[in-house]
Amino acid sequence: MIKYHPQHELLSLHIKGELPLSMSLAISAHAELCDICQQKLNRLTECETAATFDNNTESNISVDLDSEMSSLLAHMMQDTLDELDANPAQPYNEGVTEVTVKDQSYPLPRAFRHQINAQWQGIGKVSRLRLNTGEEQSRASLLHIAPQGEIPEHTHKGSELTLLLAGEFSDEYNTYRPGDFMLLDENHQHSPKTMTGCLCYTIVDAPLYFTKGFSKLLNPIGELLY
Amino acid sequence: MENFQSQTAENRYDKASLAKNNGATQLSNTNELDAEQLAELMLKVANLRCKVSFAKLFKHFGPKISAFGNQRLHQQGLAMDLVQETMTRVWTKAHLYSEDKAAVSTWVFTVMRNQCFDMLRKVQHNKEDSFGDDIWPLFESDDAESNEDDFKLSGTLLRHVDELPPLQRQIVQGIYMQEMTQQELADKLGIPIGTVKSRLRLGLEKLKGFMEKHYD
Ligand SMILES: [Zn+2]
Numbered sequence: 001m002i003k004y005h006p007q008h009e010l011l012s013l014h015i016k017g018e019l020p021l022s023m024s025l026a027i028s029a030h031a032e033l034c035d036i037c038q039q040k041l042n043r044l045t046e047c048e049t050a051a052t053f054d055n056n057t058e059s060n061i062s063v064d065l066d067s068e069m070s071s072l073l074a075h076m077m078q079d080t081l082d083e084l085d086a087n088p089a090q091p092y093n094e095g096v097t098e099v100t101v102k103d104q105s106y107p108l109p110r111a112f113r114h115q116i117n118a119q120w121q122g123i124g125k126v127s128r129l130r131l132n133t134g135e136e137q138s139r140a141s142l143l144h145i146a147p148q149g150e151i152p153e154h155t156h157k158g159s160e161l162t163l164l165l166a167g168e169f170s171d172e173y174n175t176y177r178p179g180d181f182m183l184l185d186e187n188h189q190h191s192p193k194t195m196t197g198c199l200c201y202t203i204v205d206a207p208l209y210f211t212k213g214f215s216k217l218l219n220p221i222g223e224l225l226y
Numbered sequence: 227m228e229n230f231q232s233q234t235a236e237n238r239y240d241k242a243s244l245a246k247n248n249g250a251t252q253l254s255n256t257n258e259l260d261a262e263q264l265a266e267l268m269l270k271v272a273n274l275r276c277k278v279s280f281a282k283l284f285k286h287f288g289p290k291i292s293a294f295g296n297q298r299l300h301q302q303g304l305a306m307d308l309v310q311e312t313m314t315r316v317w318t319k320a321h322l323y324s325e326d327k328a329a330v331s332t333w334v335f336t337v338m339r340n341q342c343f344d345m346l347r348k349v350q351h352n353k354e355d356s357f358g359d360d361i362w363p364l365f366e367s368d369d370a371e372s373n374e375d376d377f378k379l380s381g382t383l384l385r386h387v388d389e390l391p392p393l394q395r396q397i398v399q400g401i402y403m404q405e406m407t408q409q410e411l412a413d414k415l416g417i418p419i420g421t422v423k424s425r426l427r428l429g430l431e432k433l434k435g436f437m438e439k440h441y442d
Contacts, residue, residue, distance in 0.1 A: 015339075017343040025361065028360075045328075049332045053287075053335065069292065076284070076313065076317075077280075077281060134353045
């Protein structure tokens with residue numbers, strides 16, 4: 001059973017599309033493993049749809065499209081739709097569906113399938129594949145720990161997210177299962193150990209970064225804290 | 227300029243006019259369509275590549291998307307881009323929509339939010355990537371996407387309508403040729419709306435089967 005889930009606030013920001021890519025990847029991958037959160041996300045999407053579309057008084061009042069919109073529609077009706085059908089989309093590229101590290105293979109959650117374009121790098125039992133999210137404030141990676149391995153104790157200035165994707169590991173606090181979503185702040189340190197090996201997704205060194213929406217990120221006071 | 231302007235609501239179910247009507251569209255006076263109407267429009271876009279239905283969806287959702295874009299993308303002046311990109315995907319990805327999984331408005335919201343997410347990344351991180359649909363799937367099964375071509379059907383679909391079993395034919399003709407709503411058909415035939423839906427689904431599946439045989 002998954003014991004650790006993203007907080008409601010994170011799920012809500014995720015549905016609004018206001019989290020950074022690194023964090024939305026984590027929520028999406030967690031929900032793929034966690035039916036409870038998937039159901040919550042479905043409900044939140046319905047609520048957000050209603051809040052966005054139904055309270056849209058402007059469109060309720062104006063019956064006709066404005067001229068810009070009318071000409072876009074006319075253009076699509078006359079040309080674009082036919083062009084789209086005449087040029088079928090590229091065949092769907094499902095990306096990387098599985099990763100193999102040290103002879104262990106793991107299926108990848110859907111969210112990561114187009115993110116894998118680097119090599120695994122590592123020392124000893126710990127291997128890391130950095131994801132290029134383009135975010136300067138955080139580092140997102142897939143992390144593999146071979147059987148009987150551990151991550152040396154480490155500290156971080158900001159928060160650290162660890163999402164267990166496959167396998168198991170334990171730290172001072174608990175034993176974790178695939179899907180467990182652990183968000184630790186700078187006051188917590190941990191040194192996970194695994195008996196059978198595991199694959200995780202991690203985001204590190206992101207003070208105030210990934211738990212806030214874009215609007216807060218653009219706040220200059222936030223920048224000073226880095 | 228073709229006439230996309232409003233006509234009276236009574237005309238909406240003007241029998242048989244719509245099937246022949248290919249461009250000069252009729253739209254009801256109000257933009258607010260209910261969930262059932264939206265689902266029927268999506269089905270016609272997905273299965274028949276029906277532009278008239280697309281125009282109705284555009285009229286319904288366009289202003290809503292624009293308002294959302296004005297909030298999120300205001301500084302970038304990209305609201306109209308968001309309308310165009312979102313409605314383009316409504317057309318090209320309509321086959322991924324499933325009435326069983328969510329309301330049309332929820333699906334369009336998902337398409338729009340994903341698109342907006344990718345556009346914001348482009349602006350803020352200068353990233354030309356598109357991860358929105360990986361993070362928030364559009365309900366598809368994976369094979370639906372790879373079989374995309376199988377689901378892109380034209381009006382020629384209805385050529386095979388006579389090959390359907392009578393009960394399914396009755397429903398498909400009612401919806402697509404006589405332009406009745408599912409509720410109207412249910413009332414007329416004295417059957418539950420769920421039965422209308424399931425016969426329609428079976429009929430369309432069968433029509434797709436005919437098409438595949440003929441165009442393999
Ligand atoms: Zn959960």
